[in-house]
Amino acid sequence: IGKKTCNSLPGVALAAAAFAALHFGHVPFPLIILAAGVLGAMIPALGKVGGGHGDASGAEDPAHMKRPAGNPWIRLARLTAVFLIALALPVAALVAIAGPAPFLALAQLFTTAALVTFGGAYAVLPYITDAAVNTHGWIAPGDMLNGLALAETTPGPLVLVNTYVGFFAGWNAAEAAGLPQIAAGLLAAGLVTYVTFLPSFLFIIAGAPYVDALQKNEHARRALSGITTAVVGVIFNLAVFLGEAVLITGEPGTLGVDWAAAAVALGALALLLTGRVPIPALVGIGAALGAIGLV
Numbered sequence: 001i002g003k004k005t006c007n008s009l010p011g012v013a014l015a016a017a018a019f020a021a022l023h024f025g026h027v028p029f030p031l032i033i034l035a036a037g038v039l040g041a042m043i044p045a046l047g048k049v050g051g052g053h054g055d056a057s058g059a060e061d062p063a064h065m066k067r068p069a070g071n072p073w074i075r076l077a078r079l080t081a082v083f084l085i086a087l088a089l090p091v092a093a094l095v096a097i098a099g100p101a102p103f104l105a106l107a108q109l110f111t112t113a114a115l116v117t118f119g120g121a122y123a124v125l126p127y128i129t130d131a132a133v134n135t136h137g138w139i140a141p142g143d144m145l146n147g148l149a150l151a152e153t154t155p156g157p158l159v160l161v162n163t164y165v166g167f168f169a170g171w172n173a174a175e176a177a178g179l180p181q182i183a184a185g186l187l188a189a190g191l192v193t194y195v196t197f198l199p200s201f202l203f204i205i206a207g208a209p210y211v212d213a214l215q216k217n218e219h220a221r222r223a224l225s226g227i228t229t230a231v232v233g234v235i236f237n238l239a240v241f242l243g244e245a246v247l248i249t250g251e252p253g254t255l256g257v258d259w260a261a262a263a264v265a266l267g268a269l270a271l272l273l274t275g276r277v278p279i280p281a282l283v284g285i286g287a288a289l290g291a292i293g294l295v
Helices: 009-022 030-040 072-098 103-115 123-137 139-152 158-172 179-218 219-245 261-276 280-293
Strands: none
Touching: 009 030, 009 123, 009 219, 030 103, 030 123, 030 139, 030 219, 072 179, 103 123, 103 179, 103 280, 123 139, 123 158, 123 219, 139 158, 158 179, 179 219, 219 261, 261 280
């Protein structure tokens, strides 16, 4: 992504601003995405970095989905109503059975994250991590890192780390919910998984017939380009977060560097940049080094 978007001064500036706002200013991730979209749409120099999204030639592509008949706004309203009902019913059921904590907060956080997850799991994980660790205290920092490692080394999308966070939240709040820990953990994990993926169906069903029109709209294309550029800075923030957690040891005042971990990280980066070592192999090498106690 960085090669395609940060190939000009405006692109680098926007990505750097997104990183600074998130890392130093602690600006919420959704606001960064919103601001990047607005700036991209309003300022051509920002919104056209990396060549934009889609083809603006106006040529008709026979592979595009035909638009459904009828008023598109009425169709969108109906789909949104179905989505809201599908979202509200399980949340309301859990709250009625076990009380609001932690189910209501989980539904709110992960639905919000799903609705603004531009850039995939790597972009949204810092937002989830900050909320789960610092705001709600659902999970300890070390357990969060273990969850990220587990998600990287198991089949399925990385965003399934959300399920892991949900299980911890339910497990730790089982007493308040009046449920056994395993039951509370499984219910919370299921809820988080559900609300994480549900918005995707709304976007696809509602928006797929209009993708061609979106690609031909100059302001929309520039907004998407601006968001994509900002996501580079957001992903870099995740790299800094993980680097601090893995490479920095000790307590404030006695901080040090884990040089073994630093050597492994630099070696992995060098191998990755060569393009000759696949990522699964690097993950396996890292797991092996950890298993024998080198890091």
